[in-house]
Amino acid sequence: MNEPNFATPGQQLAVVEEFEPANGCFEEDGKVFAAVMGNAKTEAHQASVSNPKAIDHLQRGDLVVAVVRDVYDSIALLEFQPLKPRAAFSTYSYIRIANVQRGYTESFRDVFRIGDFVKAKIQEVKPLGIYLTMAEPGLGVIRAFCASCRKEIQPNDSGIDIQCRSCGRRQNRKLANATNAPRPPRRDFSRDRRPPRSNR
Numbered sequence: 001m002n003e004p005n006f007a008t009p010g011q012q013l014a015v016v017e018e019f020e021p022a023n024g025c026f027e028e029d030g031k032v033f034a035a036v037m038g039n040a041k042t043e044a045h046q047a048s049v050s051n052p053k054a055i056d057h058l059q060r061g062d063l064v065v066a067v068v069r070d071v072y073d074s075i076a077l078l079e080f081q082p083l084k085p086r087a088a089f090s091t092y093s094y095i096r097i098a099n100v101q102r103g104y105t106e107s108f109r110d111v112f113r114i115g116d117f118v119k120a121k122i123q124e125v126k127p128l129g130i131y132l133t134m135a136e137p138g139l140g141v142i143r144a145f146c147a148s149c150r151k152e153i154q155p156n157d158s159g160i161d162i163q164c165r166s167c168g169r170r171q172n173r174k175l176a177n178a179t180n181a182p183r184p185p186r187r188d189f190s191r192d193r194r195p196p197r198s199n200r
């Protein structure tokens with residue numbers, strides 16, 4: 001079969017008795033899977049997946065801008081376009097809650113929301129997925145959208161207790177350009193030496 005087929009990561013393409021894994025493929029339990037998204041070919045006893053738009057050239061340390069698509073308890077799904085001009089293809093990736101910032105994070109809701117744009121760095125490129133990190137200075141949310149009304153909100157320097165101007169909802173973010181890392185714990189102002197703000 002020489003016709004190229006579109007393959008997604010993790011899709012089985014062949015068994016090793018017929019085709020050896022070549023570029024863009026990996027083998028597990030005698031089966032050959034696509035490691036990257038792209039055009040799959042099985043010919044000359046080799047299975048390969050090629051993507052001219054360079055997904056397979058991504059490597060650890062590359063910077064990406066990603067959109068948060070879905071959030072689970074310990075992992076979030078993001079879609080990104082690499083900042084490198086040659087890589088113009090969007091792809092899915094993951095970020096673990098341990099890698100969103102330095103120190104402990106109780107909930108993704110403290111750092112970003114679905115729809116936010118974040119600047120992140122590729123931490124690992126694995127056969128079944130790309131993992132990102134934001135746990136470095138300069139990485140984090142660059143555009144934030146309100147968790148209630150979806151309007152874009154203008155975060156303050158700290159990213160803590162931002163108030164949406166449209167609907168009034170308060171929320172937090174881990175900002176790429178935050179000026180006061182590390183953040184204080186939420187709702188614990190006991191060590192805060194400033195006097196409490198009075199309600200005018």
Ligand SMILES: [Zn+2]
Pocket residue numbers: 146147148149150151164165166167168169
């Ligand atoms: Zn709002």
